[in-house]
Amino acid sequence: MPKILILFAHPAFERSRIHARLLQAAATVKDVTIRDLYQLYPDFDVLPQVEQAVLEQHDIILFQHPFYWYSSPALIKQWLDLVLEHGWAYGKNGTRLQGKHMMNVLSMGGNEAAYTPQGHHGHSIKEFLLPFERTAGLCNMNYLPPFLVHGSNTLNDQQLGEYAARYVQLLEQLKTPQLGIPQP
Template sequence: MARILILFAHPALEKSRVHAQLLTALRGIQGVTLHDLYEVYPDMNIDVRHEQSLLLQHDIILFQHPLYWYSAPAIIKQWMDLVLEHGWAYGHTGTALRGKYLGNVISAGAQESSYHPNGWHKHSITDFLLPFHQTATLCNMQYLPPYVVYGTHRLSYAGIREEAVAYRQMLEKLRDGQLQIQ
């Protein structure tokens, strides 16, 4: 059974219908650790050694966040800048994360059709997540296809609950090695 670390970041969780339900769906899943970066580091003063220790204890690292301005909330960038140190995460002696998996779990307000070359945003979600993919490559990790909840602005509460159930099932399959990873 793989151990999954979810690095969660939402600067306005109290306003989120979707991520609140996704977090509720995580409760009680064995082998899954939820780590809320804004809750732990409200001042963004990240404890690098603690974060590196968490990474070493897990096989799969997922950044869970809303897609903000085609990227992640600021604390994720701060976390990456500090925690993924040269000589530890990458470089000649930086092999601490070798063989682990990295991925994104994101919510996007627009429909999936908006994230295509001919769509409203002119690019795919994978285009916008390229820095995460390249970070995984640099750190000798395998990048997972993103898990995306599209159209969140128009999702009904029933639709959000369905997404939360599907998210939980995906995590359980990923943990148990039952999800086909490309």
């Protein structure tokens, strides 16, 4: 069974209703590991060898975070810069992530229409996530479409529950042979 790694980053997690709910739901799914990067690395002193060992044990890597200023919280950038080393993740002999899958799980205050060429932000989420997609490509990973929670500031409890249920459904689906991940 493929193993899923959720690399979670939220600098103000205590204020996040949606990510608290999503993580609670994800924790119920077998073969899912959750790593809270701000809890592990409050001083941004990421340990590359530790993170690389964790990556090697998983088949699917999810970056779960709020969509801050059209990107991720700073700790994810720090993590990427330090962990995905040349010769390990990419470049000559950098094949340790080859064939794995990567995707984003994002919350954002804006609604779906805001993230269109005609919308408030002038671009699609896909365009804003191009650095993640290219990172996956450079590391010979398959980049999967993101799981998006739009309008996160206005969701009621029922809507939060629906997103949490969809997240569990996605995590279960990611572990099926239809995704193309070889089953052990």
